[in-house]
Amino acid sequence: MRIGATYRALALRLDGDDELGPLREALAKFPDYPVEIEIAGRVSGEEVARVLELLSGREVAFRPTRGAPALPQTEVVPETVRSGRRVTAKGTLVVLGDVNPGGEVVAGGDVIVVGKLRGLAHAGAGGNREAAIWALGIEAKQLRIADLVARAPEEGFSGQGPERAVVREGRIVLEPWGKRAP
Secondary structure, three states, X not given: OEEEEOOOOEEEEEOOOOOOHHHHHHHHHOOOOOEEEEEOOOOOHHHHHHHHHHOOOOOEEEEOOOOOOOOOOOEEEOOOEXXXXXXXXXXXXXXXXXXXXXXXXXXXXXXXXXXXXOOEEEEOOOOOOOOOEEEEEEOOOEEEEOOEEEEXXXXXXXXXXXXXXXXXXXXXXXXXXXXXXX
């Protein structure tokens, strides 16, 4: 356990199997300070419960572990992405409309198109091969996931309905998703 004080709070870092004596001493020195808790190791629920019991009556906030990647937010484009427009997002990108030919959507997470995808889509732009491209219809000439690129089939599109592009065995594949009409 590490304990520090800022001008507005006690900073508490739990590493696992921590002794509570130093925390009791710090609480006695700074009786009115709120506490910010960072969990940096494997810490049991019982240990967290004991710490929270000691902090009873104080304002408590949990903070992300230092160095942990921040989770980017989902960004929503409430309209069709037209030719010549490029939209980027650090996290997941949702387009409420089509992505027309010449339009580009690039996301660090998934790309979700609530419409037809005819332009370029790049999911997992930071190297995340777990990302996917989802659309009600995929008719794009090119799809990208992380460092992989897939081109449209020469025979054209099947028009099967909702599809997603994912990485399987080191290549981008299309698969159906959602319910199909009989």
